[in-house]
Amino acid sequence: MQLLDAPLALIRAGLGNLAAYLAAHVLLCLVPAFAIAGAMTALIPKESVTQFLGRKAPKYVSYPAAALAGSVLAVCSCTIVPLFAGIYKKGAGIGPAMTFLFFAPAANILALVYTGGVIGPDLAFARLFLSLAFGIGIGMIMALIFRRSDVLHDQQTEDAFANRAGMKRGALVFLILLVALLLSGTLKIGLLTNTYAELSLPIAGLDRFQETLSQLVPFDPSRGEEGVTAQGAVLIALLLLIALSAWRGLDNVLEGFNAWTWVALTLVALTLLVAALGVDPGTGEVALRLTGKSVGVVLALAALWGVARRHLTAHELRDWMWESWRFVKQIFPLLIVGVFGVGVIRQLIRPEWIEALAGRNTLVGNLAGVAFGVFMYFPTLVEVPIAKMFLSLGMHRGPLLAYLMADPELSLQSILIVSAIIGKLKSWTYVAWVALFSTLAGLLYGLWVDGVNGWLILGYLAALLAVLAAGLWLASRRNGRQLASLPRASSHG
Amino acid sequence: MLTVKILGSGCPNCKKVEETVRKAATGMGAEADFVKVTDYNQITQYPILSTPGLVINEKVVCSGRIPTEAEVTTWLADTLASA
Secondary structure (H helix, E strand, O other): HHHHHHHHHHHHHHHHHHHHHHHHHHHHHHHHHHHHHHHHHHHOOOOOHOOOOOOOOHHHHHHHHHHHHHHOOOOHHHHHHHHHHHHHHHHOOHHHHHHHHHHHHHHHHHHHHHHHOOOOHHHHHOOOOOOHHHHHHHHHHHHHHHHHHHHHHHHOOHHOOOOOOOOOOHHHHHHHHHHHHHHHHHHHOOHHHOOOEEEEOOOOHHHHHHHHHHHHHHOOOHHOOOOOHHHHHHHHHHHHHHHHHHEEEEEEOOOOOOOOHHHHHHHHHHHHHHHHHHEEEOOOOOEEEEEEHHHHHHHHHHHHHHHHHHHHHHHHHHHHHHHHHHHHHHHHHHHHHHHHHHHHHHHOOOHHHHHHHHHOHHHHHHHHHHHHHHHHHOOOOOHHHHHHHHHHHHOOOOHHHHHHHHHHOHHHHHHHHHHHHHHHHHHOOOOOOOOHHHHHHHHHHHHHHOOOOOOHHHHHHHHHHHHHHHHHHHHHHHHHHHHOOOOOOOOOO | OEEEEOOOOHHHHHHHHHHHHHHHHHHHOOOOEEEEEOOHHHHHHOOOOOOOOEOOOEEEEEOOOOOOOOHHHHHHHHHOOOO
């Protein structure tokens, strides 16, 4: 029997972790995030950003636009590869293409929201800010190193970037409301967490149910494990119902709404409302707390409903639902497997190991974080629960950020794609720079966490980027002179 | 004669586009050859910035989204008329 006990305990730990995650993190954070990602794909015309990525766009426009494209347009690989190839071969060149490639996996809406919800807004913000700074930095370095071959590409046409488009105002309002829904559900500020009204329902037995749950899903806060509340159990049940109805209502939504579509949408709204309520099980009765969060969620949902009815066409709504559902189908199953795996692995890793290796913000610690990120490959978003596990096992937030920056950037998949399009030499140069910059990002953020003056750190960062920009400027000036003395290979302008 | 190319790595949206075009073609009684282009080197030969892309007789008519059946019918009819 002893032999069977260990694997059983591991499976139980995995399932426990999964249940805790579904109940605590998925709803108010991931459900709106998937809806936002879907809305971005369906409602933002890609031309509204790509018009700034043509060859003639000046550098101070094309680099930020590349970062924007990474975070807004590229939530899925369907867009990343063609857009990357397009920017590189026909558009603004290798620099902005690299910025785009660097920024997309680290700072798209799903990754940021999930990082913020699971680990903390500070780390999500650091991830966004440092990815932006270093994404542009790496883009500039690559443009500098490979400026000769970039000139060749510049001779080709750029038809793909000629189209322009703006965004419909109704769609923009819809997107902003979705963000408001996300923020009102996840921000932890007094206005939203205070209780404004309380209601007691005479439902007996919920407290016993809660006790049973804590026995079923044992947890140890000191190891970073979370339990499942009675409210969480209700939410998991609702999630299962959503999954069932969405399969029948959203999978074929492009052909038109059916009864199941409405069931799925109603269930999603209901789930968000339940998740935003405060529930305290007592003996013989249940206290429901109406918090600022619940008010915010109700208001945001009502406004979304109004805008969707009045300003969006049925076709736009269909596209939005299909894209959101497609993200869920693509990412969620892998996330579930990943979270289960994290629960199992957590039992096998001793906190002492992590603490000894990366417990403090040292160069070695940050390098260890990056090395783990480079050699391990996890599907989209799974890096976040893994980072959470490291954090609870005693990893310093600096090395943790280094890992979070390196892991999604340097997946095997992205390296293969990059080398197919730009060649092996360029892709390994890119990998080296990402490793270096992730380490730097971790070190700088670690300094910040350790209480070093923020201005000093910003100074380091600015100095680093200034040196890069100056180098690029010098090189492009010299390059321009060389070019001017050569006869033009093509007269295309 | 119509040649319809679907550009894309085989993601769910590419399949939806193919379905839509097949329906539109059947609906108007047009015969069409379907070619799936999944190789990125070939896809990037066309001026598109995101998949799925839809190409009718070597002309890109739509990319980055799933067109409606009515749109596709118009494109197919236009191509037939100009051929």
